[in-house]
Amino acid sequence: MPRFFVAGTNLAGGMVYIRGRDADHIRVLRIRPGEMVTVCDGDGYDYECRLVNSEKGEAQLEIVRKKECDTEPSIEVTLLCGLPKGNDRTDYILQKAVECGVTNIGFFQSNRCVAKLDDPQKKVERWQRIAEEAAKQSGRGIIPEVAWAGDYVNALNEAIHTELPLMMYETGERVPLNEALKKSREVKTACIITGPEGGFESYEADMARKLGIQVCTMGNRILRCETAPIVALTALMYESGNLS
Amino acid sequence: MPRFFVAGTNLAGGMVYIRGRDADHIRVLRIRPGEMVTVCDGDGYDYECRLVNSEKGEAQLEIVRKKECDTEPSIEVTLLCGLPKGNDRTDYILQKAVECGVTNIGFFQSNRCVAKLDDPQKKVERWQRIAEEAAKQSGRGIIPEVAWAGDYVNALNEAIHTELPLMMYETGERVPLNEALKKSREVKTACIITGPEGGFESYEADMARKLGIQVCTMGNRILRCETAPIVALTALMYESGNLS
Numbered sequence: 001m002p003r004f005f006v007a008g009t010n011l012a013g014g015m016v017y018i019r020g021r022d023a024d025h026i027r028v029l030r031i032r033p034g035e036m037v038t039v040c041d042g043d044g045y046d047y048e049c050r051l052v053n054s055e056k057g058e059a060q061l062e063i064v065r066k067k068e069c070d071t072e073p074s075i076e077v078t079l080l081c082g083l084p085k086g087n088d089r090t091d092y093i094l095q096k097a098v099e100c101g102v103t104n105i106g107f108f109q110s111n112r113c114v115a116k117l118d119d120p121q122k123k124v125e126r127w128q129r130i131a132e133e134a135a136k137q138s139g140r141g142i143i144p145e146v147a148w149a150g151d152y153v154n155a156l157n158e159a160i161h162t163e164l165p166l167m168m169y170e171t172g173e174r175v176p177l178n179e180a181l182k183k184s185r186e187v188k189t190a191c192i193i194t195g196p197e198g199g200f201e202s203y204e205a206d207m208a209r210k211l212g213i214q215v216c217t218m219g220n221r222i223l224r225c226e227t228a229p230i231v232a233l234t235a236l237m238y239e240s241g242n243l244s
Numbered sequence: 245m246p247r248f249f250v251a252g253t254n255l256a257g258g259m260v261y262i263r264g265r266d267a268d269h270i271r272v273l274r275i276r277p278g279e280m281v282t283v284c285d286g287d288g289y290d291y292e293c294r295l296v297n298s299e300k301g302e303a304q305l306e307i308v309r310k311k312e313c314d315t316e317p318s319i320e321v322t323l324l325c326g327l328p329k330g331n332d333r334t335d336y337i338l339q340k341a342v343e344c345g346v347t348n349i350g351f352f353q354s355n356r357c358v359a360k361l362d363d364p365q366k367k368v369e370r371w372q373r374i375a376e377e378a379a380k381q382s383g384r385g386i387i388p389e390v391a392w393a394g395d396y397v398n399a400l401n402e403a404i405h406t407e408l409p410l411m412m413y414e415t416g417e418r419v420p421l422n423e424a425l426k427k428s429r430e431v432k433t434a435c436i437i438t439g440p441e442g443g444f445e446s447y448e449a450d451m452a453r454k455l456g457i458q459v460c461t462m463g464n465r466i467l468r469c470e471t472a473p474i475v476a477l478t479a480l481m482y483e484s485g486n487l488s
Contacts, residue, residue, distance in 0.1 A: 071464045099471050101463075138466045176488030218487050219345075220315045222382045227343050234478040235487055243462050243479055244420030 069141030073242035082196030098134035106149030112198035120148035164190035313385030326440030342378035350393030356442035364392035408434035
């Protein structure tokens, strides 16, 4: 069933109003009056709705059934990635991380980032649209929020405000990922930090360690910068009981 | 360090001979005599080698150090995927599965496959090249083998000849993935079956179940056909102790 997100204010008196781009999308999908769609309030509830009327810019639907959304994980994971080069990689991370249940995604600039952003805000809008599409497609109960996380220090600061901050790193003294994840069933928030193509400088890993972030290994195989965040996120979801 | 695979016959008397496309690749990479590369015999050993001479079609290297390759997982996983539509998705599955430690990958034709292959052998050659590139890049000790797995019955038959055959399915009676994976530390071989875009028919899932394949759920979020195999493989690698 096609899925749309609406703000709570557009749910009133047994009706739902879908406006703007999504209303036009209903027409593109050739959904006709009488047909069903799922509307999600982004706050834990799904509404099965019947389309009543669809015009350019606005669709009206009546609510048939309200139910709790059962696709959200028990843990809020923030994923912070060193900005990779090229849209392919950012888009891939965004799409797959949303499918895998991420709550927040940020990209940051660290020492070995090749890519530079002149206008992060413009990118964030594009990234947010990708996250929204992935959220609809995978049946999420929220649209994960995408942000520009600024420089590495900002990213670290965001990470240490979660209960389980983790960093994936390729060399040196590291905690095996399964050790680090043992606590994951007891926490409500976690953060995964991964590097850009060139990885992290050793002083960047040291800094994370000093701030209480567990610097982890995922084994000896080399994972690409767009693969590592998805593998780490999957392991976290699995260990915390959110993959079954 | 750049990484190449050679057959054992090209390792002799303290020297390694790299021929064909890989020899040309050494020239493309502008590796010069005296510089180091890693040569992998695909049989558990890595050789750190110094380039002696590089010509079109053949490079000669002297072996400096032989060491056991430490990137291979303890479990041989065969991944069998319903043929997805479009090269993007197959390529993605191949590249990421090799990074994640797969041993064999096959694509099969099931009832809801939209894509059809007229000449599977031609595709297999292309797929194999992608697997080889990913194996070099991720530091694997073998080049995972890619095959056309034929129809769904052939795929099932391949799966049941492993110790832990698993199928990922979206609806109905299923085993939670973490339950199914409990045995993964005790086995040497496993198989993961995932469907094409449209998923499996319920009779296809029933057939698998009757053959002793555990039909599993990975939770309520809908994973794309190219995401599901990587998530399932990651969970299996994690649970079997091969991701740390």
